[in-house]
Amino acid sequence: MDLDPGWLRATVAGALDEDLGGDPGRDVTTEATVPSSLTGTARLVARADGVVAGLVVVAPVLDEVSRRTGLPTVRVELTVPEGARVGAGDVLAVLHGPVRTLLTAERTLLNLVSHASGVATHTRRWADALAGTGAMVLDTRKTTPGLRALDKYAVRCGGGTNKRMGLYDVAMVKDNHVVAAGGVAEAIAAVRQAFPDVVVQVEADTLEQVMTALDAGARFLLLDNMPPAVLAEVVAAVRAREPQTGRVELEATGGLTLASAHEVAATGVDYLSVGALTHSSPQLDVALDLDGPATTIPR
CATH class of the missing domain: 3.90.1170.20 (Quinolinate phosphoribosyl transferase, N-terminal domain)
Known part of the structure; x- marks a missing residue:
C-alpha cells in the first residue's frame, strides 16, 4: 500500500x-x-x-x-x-x-x-456492506486534484480496490468515444491497434449495447445506471455467453448507494464503482x- x-x-x-x-x-x-x-x-x-x-x-x-x-x-x-x-x-x-x-x-x-x-x-462502509457477496468496491478518477495517489491509497486502506490510476493505464470506451469513432467495434479496434498492451473497458447502459460490445471483443463492461432487475438480466445474458467468450468482468456504476449495495452485488456483478469514495467523503x-x-x- x-x-x-x-x-x-x-x-x-x-x-x-x-x-x-x-x-x-x-x-x-x-x-x-x-x-x-x-x-x-x-x-x-x-x-x-x-x-x-x-x-x-x-x-x-x-x-x-x-x-x-x-x-x-x-x-x-x-x-x-x-x-x-x-x-x-x-x-x-x-x-x-x-x-x-x-x-x-x-x-x-x-x-x-x-x-x-x-x-x-467511507470506503470501509462499502467494503463491509459487500462482505460475503464476492463483489468488490472500486474507486474512480473523481479524486482531489493533486492528491489522486493519496486518495487511492486511502481507498486501499479502507478495504477497497483501485481501478485505473489515470487516462494512461487503462482504456475506457464511453459514449462520446463511440460517437467519435463511429461505433463500439470501431472504438475497440482503434484502441487495440494504437495500444495493444492496454486493457480495454467498455461502458454500456442497455442489454443491446452489452451484446454489441461482447461481439466486438470487450471483456470488461461497465454497466451504467442499470436498476438491479436489469443488471440481473444483463449479468445472466453475459454469463451464458462465457463458454464462448471466456470470462467477462462486470462492473455496476452510476447512482449506487450503501443502501442498495448488497442488492446490486447480488445480481452477480464483480465490482461496484463508487465515485463518492473520493469526491464526497x-x-x-x-x-x-x-x-x-x-x-x-x-x-
Missing part, C-alpha cells in the same frame, strides 16, 4: 508552500510566541470513530518543516497501523521534538491525515494535542 516517495515529497512540499508562503517560508504566530529552544510532546488523536489512513505523511511533513526551520528532527511513534479501525480519543501517533516544528506542521499533516482517513472510513476529525509543560532544549 506504499506511496511513491518522490510523489510524497513533492506533495508535502507543495502543501507546506501553501501554508508557509514558499520555501522556507514562515509561521509568524509560532515564531513570535514559541522559543526555538522549546521541546515537547504532541499526540495525534482521533476525535471520532473511523478508519485511519495517511499516517505515512506524518514523518515527511515534520521532516520537511525541520529542514526549513533548521531545528532538530521530530521523533515519530505511530501507535496504530494504516487501515485500523479507531474510536474517538484513540491516539494515532506520539510526536516528540521542537514545539515550533510541531505547531508549524500541525495543519498540513492534519489536513492530509483527516482527508485520507475520511476516504478510508467527509474528513475524519483528527487533532494534534500538545502535552504540557514543555521543556527547553539544552544549548
Whole structure:
C-alpha cells in the first residue's frame, strides 16, 4: 500500500508552500510566541470513530518543516497501523521534538491525515456492506486534484480496490468515444491497434449495447445506471455467453448507494464503482494535542 516517495515529497512540499508562503517560508504566530529552544510532546488523536489512513505523511511533513526551520528532527511513534479501525480519543501517533516544528506542521499533516482517513472510513462502509457477496468496491478518477495517489491509497486502506490510476493505464470506451469513432467495434479496434498492451473497458447502459460490445471483443463492461432487475438480466445474458467468450468482468456504476449495495452485488456483478469514495467523503476529525509543560532544549 506504499506511496511513491518522490510523489510524497513533492506533495508535502507543495502543501507546506501553501501554508508557509514558499520555501522556507514562515509561521509568524509560532515564531513570535514559541522559543526555538522549546521541546515537547504532541499526540495525534482521533476525535471520532473511523478508519485511519495517511499516517505515512506524518514523518515527511515534520521532516520537511525541520529542514526549513533548521531545528532538530521530530521523533515519530505511530501507535496504530494504516487501515485500523479507531474510536474517538484513540491516539494515532506520539510526536516528540521542537514545539515550533510541531505547531508549524500541525495543519498540513492534519489536513492530509483527516482527508485520507475520511476516504478510508467511507470506503470501509462499502467494503463491509459487500462482505460475503464476492463483489468488490472500486474507486474512480473523481479524486482531489493533486492528491489522486493519496486518495487511492486511502481507498486501499479502507478495504477497497483501485481501478485505473489515470487516462494512461487503462482504456475506457464511453459514449462520446463511440460517437467519435463511429461505433463500439470501431472504438475497440482503434484502441487495440494504437495500444495493444492496454486493457480495454467498455461502458454500456442497455442489454443491446452489452451484446454489441461482447461481439466486438470487450471483456470488461461497465454497466451504467442499470436498476438491479436489469443488471440481473444483463449479468445472466453475459454469463451464458462465457463458454464462448471466456470470462467477462462486470462492473455496476452510476447512482449506487450503501443502501442498495448488497442488492446490486447480488445480481452477480464483480465490482461496484463508487465515485463518492473520493469526491464526497467527509474528513475524519483528527487533532494534534500538545502535552504540557514543555521543556527547553539544552544549548
